[in-house]
Amino acid sequence: MITIRDVAMAAGVSVSTVSHALSGKRTISEATKAKIRNAIEELGYEPNPNARALRGSGSGVIGLYAYDITESFAASIIKGVERVAREKNAYLLFTSGTEFDENLLEGIDFLKRRRVDGIIIAYGIRQPIAEDVLASLDARVVAVNTSGQPRVPSVQPDDLGGGEIAAGLLIAKGSTHPLFIGGPPSRVASADRLAGFAKGLQRSGIAFYPERQVAHGDFTPASGASCLDLLLDRCPDADAVFCANDYMAAGAINRAGALGISIPRDLKVIGYDDREFAAFWPIPITSMALPLEEMGATSATMLFDRIEGREPEPMHLVLGARLVERAST
């Protein structure tokens, strides 16, 4: 292993000169700079990050806790995080919740033990940060997919706005009796998407009676199908359905097909999340794409702000969803 001393020897200067040449923290004559560059090149010197971290000034590693990497959302978020980390020349230490039985506190602790410079917590489903977790977090943490809470900077998708956009599209397509198929009412994303949808309809003066036109499934295709049955029973004159995710939209489309309902002529369907399969479903599904990579990248930027002593501005960022129109509408 080749060290800074070797470089100093080869260049005929002292270690401190080499160190300073590397960091640029003091003025070095062009001549010595060149000698040092040559020596480094020749020897193939690479500074030892462990020694650097030991001496002080951060380790150049950030920790990422993702609830379930297997969930495709996590992957896209990580991709965004990594992009920014690369720009900052930082490394990404990865941990997933599944390995800690979803015990976030323990996972965070694991990362802290490694002396990471900061931590990004990517929640699998939108939720507030638990009290005990909140208490244990210090300044170098950013949360993704949570609600804006004091102290911890956060990035979240604009589910409310997404719902509104969906409403706008259906209205533009001529719908006057739209339905909504949601996930469990307790799920923030589903609730927000519904709220935005209702708001969008109201603004255009479209009547919307949640007690009749809304049903709640469990985000699975099967529940999308059964909810559609239920709703069509209650509202035979329905002409569109907004589903809180693509799985339920897929199920609803299947069901409609089985019932002989023509899509999009008789029923327009719009999903959410823009899952991969939406693009090539037998009837390709119009959907709302989440700004996942952007969420990851933004959270990383915020984290580096904090690491470098700046306050992220704003502290809580809400990123818009993007409408992807396909055959189902």
Place this chain on the structure above:
Amino acid sequence: MITIRDVAMAAGVSVSTVSHALSGKRTISEATKAKIRNAIEELGYEPNPNARALRGSGSGVIGLYAYDITESFAASIIKGVERVAREKNAYLLFTSGTEFDENLLEGIDFLKRRRVDGIIIAYGIRQPIAEDVLASLDARVVAVNTSGQPRVPSVQPDDLGGGEIAAGLLIAKGSTHPLFIGGPPSRVASADRLAGFAKGLQRSGIAFYPERQVAHGDFTPASGASCLDLLLDRCPDADAVFCANDYMAAGAINRAGALGISIPRDLKVIGYDDREFAAFWPIPITSMALPLEEMGATSATMLFDRIEGREPEPMHLVLGARLVERAST
């Protein structure tokens, strides 16, 4: 920051005693052990991993290079790797190819600079390790999803065996005129699946003429559809089709539906990879599930073998695929 010295002070012993108590590398009296435990507990001491890494004996971090984390295969492989890493109390430094313009050499270098104890390379699509890469790799590397090459331990899925299983299933279901829709012929996975399929058919004495019964798409749903058209044209009496991946199977099923062909009655369809959507496709798709998590876990085990100075046994592991039967057959 609380150090080993603080613990030593508090416990009234020397630092080396504390160090040895922690590592268990020499016998310490129960009494002092207890004192040390108490001090650690009380002070909340956590050993500094950077100092440890600096002094010697590994950093406790392994690097994982995945071509594209956004590809769902990568996520499952990572999950397997992480499980084993946790058992070994090691950390995972993550890097994806997309951040290095798929320049594997550069990505590997990035990880090496961080002084990781070892590296797992997870290829996105099955391929041999490039010559230049091979040359740059040292002993502490394991490759996933490649072919068995000397020097570098590897883990790969048994695409050949998977093809045979697919043939066996179709035969069991009474097929006598099966078709094959492959990806680009140059793709190892597709070629192996076809070879296994042909082998399985031959063993049961089913006639199979590749020049007529095989078509090559590009792994997309659209190509699955067009290949089916082509093949049905050539073989109107076909009663089954094995597709080299689920995307093409999905496209083929769509197309068959449009042509009024009843699945599975008139045409049995089997895909490969067991993608998420296969389970809830309008006609759920029979598929071959890849042993992804197992591949990840095994590669990690092999890597730790090497790190700890043992030779992995065997050097090249081929893991079987699992048949998942659904409505399409």
Place this chain on the structure above:
DNA sequence: TTGTAAGCGTTATCAC
């Protein structure tokens, strides 16, 4: 069974 002390490779504080 325990303690002393010499590094590991850097950076930063002095001094020149």
Place this chain on the structure above:
DNA sequence: GTGATAACGCTTACAA
């Protein structure tokens, strides 16, 4: 502009 040198927190001979 440049050099010594003392830390950083830990492990591990070597002594006792």
